[in-house]
Amino acid sequence: MAGRIKILVNAIPLNNIGTGIGRYLKCLYTELEKFYGDRLEIRYFDGANVSSTMPRGPENQARWSKGVDLFWKLPAYPALLLRLGIHYKREMIFYRLAKDFDIYHEAGFFPFAVPPRVKTVFTLHDLSVILFPEHHPLERVFYYRLFFRKRCKKVDHFLTVSRFTQTEMERLLDIESKNISVTHLAHDPKLFYPKPEKEVNRFLVGKGLPERYFLFVGSGDPRKNMDIIPKALEKAGLCEPLVVSGWSGWSDRMSWNNVIPLGYISDEDLACLYSGALALILPSSYEGFGLPLLEAMACGCPVVAAKEASLPEVAKDAALYIKSPRDIESLAGILEHLASTPDVRRKLIKKGLKRAREFSWSHTARSTFQAFERVLEK
Numbered sequence: 001m002a003g004r005i006k007i008l009v010n011a012i013p014l015n016n017i018g019t020g021i022g023r024y025l026k027c028l029y030t031e032l033e034k035f036y037g038d039r040l041e042i043r044y045f046d047g048a049n050v051s052s053t054m055p056r057g058p059e060n061q062a063r064w065s066k067g068v069d070l071f072w073k074l075p076a077y078p079a080l081l082l083r084l085g086i087h088y089k090r091e092m093i094f095y096r097l098a099k100d101f102d103i104y105h106e107a108g109f110f111p112f113a114v115p116p117r118v119k120t121v122f123t124l125h126d127l128s129v130i131l132f133p134e135h136h137p138l139e140r141v142f143y144y145r146l147f148f149r150k151r152c153k154k155v156d157h158f159l160t161v162s163r164f165t166q167t168e169m170e171r172l173l174d175i176e177s178k179n180i181s182v183t184h185l186a187h188d189p190k191l192f193y194p195k196p197e198k199e200v201n202r203f204l205v206g207k208g209l210p211e212r213y214f215l216f217v218g219s220g221d222p223r224k225n226m227d228i229i230p231k232a233l234e235k236a237g238l239c240e241p242l243v244v245s246g247w248s249g250w251s252d253r254m255s256w257n258n259v260i261p262l263g264y265i266s267d268e269d270l271a272c273l274y275s276g277a278l279a280l281i282l283p284s285s286y287e288g289f290g291l292p293l294l295e296a297m298a299c300g301c302p303v304v305a306a307k308e309a310s311l312p313e314v315a316k317d318a319a320l321y322i323k324s325p326r327d328i329e330s331l332a333g334i335l336e337h338l339a340s341t342p343d344v345r346r347k348l349i350k351k352g353l354k355r356a357r358e359f360s361w362s363h364t365a366r367s368t369f370q371a372f373e374r375v376l377e378k
Contacts, residue, residue, distance in 0.1 A: 004041040005372055008101040008118075011044035012090070013108055014055040020291060021107050021125065024161075026054060027188055031365035040369070043101070047090050050097050076138035083143055103372055109144065110151040119375045122152070123159040123183075126288025127168050128223065135222045149173070157375040159183050159368065161289040162310040181374075183367040185289050186359040187298045191267045194300035194353075195275040203272035209260065213243045214335065215277035215301070217270070217292040220246075225283040225306070225325050230256050232331035238339055242281075245273060274299035278345070279338050282311065285325040290314050294359060297352030302345050304334055318351035 009029065013021040032040060046055045071079060094112045098104055104114050107123040114120060129148070133141045152173060158180045160166050166182050169175045195203075204211065214233065216226050229242050234257070243260045265273065274280065280296035283306045290311045293303050297318055305311045307321040320338070323330040338345055 004039055005103060005376065006041045006101040007043070007103050007105060007372065008050065008098050009042065009044050009105045010094070010108060010112065011055050012047045014044070015046060015057060022057075023291070024123070024125075024185060025107055027186065027361045028364060028368060029054065031361045032369065035362065035365055036369050040372075045094055045097065048093060072137065074139075076142070079137070079139035080142050083139060084146075087143075102376060110148045111155060113151075113154070119156040119378075120154060121157050121159060121371060121375055122155045123161070124165065124169060124288075125161055126165055126286070127172055128221075128286055128288070130172060131168075132223050132286060156378065157181065157371055159371060161185050162313050164310040164313055165288045181367060181371040183364045183371070184359055185291050185294065186361040186364055187291075187295045187356060188267070188361070189298065192271050192274070192295045192298040195272050200272050200276040203269060204276055207262070207269075209243060209276075210241065211276075212240045212278060212339075213260070213276075214240055215273060215280045215296075216242060216244045216246075216282070217273075217280065217296075218246045218282070223285045225285060227256070228283055228326055228328050228331060229281050230258055232328045232335055233258060235328055236332040236336040236339075238335060240278060240339060243273065243277070245270060270295070271299055274301040277301050279304050279335070279348075281331070281335075282306070283322055283325050283331060284308065284311065287311055293319065294356055298356035300349045300353060302338060302348035303352060304331070304338070315352075316355055318348065318355040320348065 009025065011025060013019050014025055016022055029042060033042060043050045043052060044054050071082070074082070091112045095114060098114045098118050101118055103119045103121055104111065105121045105123070106112070111120050111122050129136050129141060129144045158169065158175060160169060160180060160182055161184060163182055166177070166180050169180060170177055214229070216229060218224055218226070220226060226244070233240065233242060241258045241260050243262060245262045245265055274296045279302040280292060281304045282290060282293055284290065285306065286309045288310060290305070293305060293311065293314050296303050297315070303315055303319045305315055305319045305321055306325040308325055312321070320334050322334060
């Protein structure tokens, strides 16, 4: 194809703080600009305008977090009406701005409507809203049901982040495998690597954290089963607390015993948190990928996970697996073993560092670029 491929990215997730989709877009398009800038003309839609630079996120993080918390406290129908109002306004603007582009790339809930000549590439991270609607806010479930399947029929090519999710897409959405490209996520090696002990200690002291702790990173989504971790620590007779990083969302983690909630922290601080932890614990019943596992392994942090969904695909033999996602006794035994056996931790750290090196954003960018080329050949 003559000339550069014109790509329009829905970059609205980059307006938010620390979201997985926002991180995906930032890391992916940093690599695409670096390696394929001479072959791609990339523009970013921030909800109102198109720019050649990525949105930088909210200037006032505290105000943004407060606004999100207030939205989540709204009853379902007022929240849905508010979301729909924002959606239709943005979609009207987007439709008008998209007409001169070759490809529109969406990585959020589902794609906007676009002019007929524009090809749509949709990165689908997981199908949790379809599989576990009871674990999502009611307004989000309604929002999905209004648009998701209809918009998927308009997609020219799908990207997804794991073989597991590809299989789920074929099974639940009846999408042919030839129309799906698997582009695994990765970590940023400039941020996520084993931090020096002095730097970790300085971070822990600054946050008032203990020297020994276990770690959970993510939201309070019930499918992540975070609530079993304090129970497992208690059952194991361990005094080490659970430090939690991320947005509380669904849960009331502030009321749990032996839990230290940090909320959102910067990626630099998160890398220190991983580097100092006895282990990252992710007993999720369902994940599309499980990026905290990869980030933790890259920082030299042992990982404990449920042997479910995409998690074994990401960690392979570099993790210790509980028997089932809500098996408190199994998790308690593993945590007690990790806390008292440095050799086991050292072996897991070595395996984790090796496994993390097998993922890279440059590889993800190359696979994505190849998908862009293929969709224009259809």
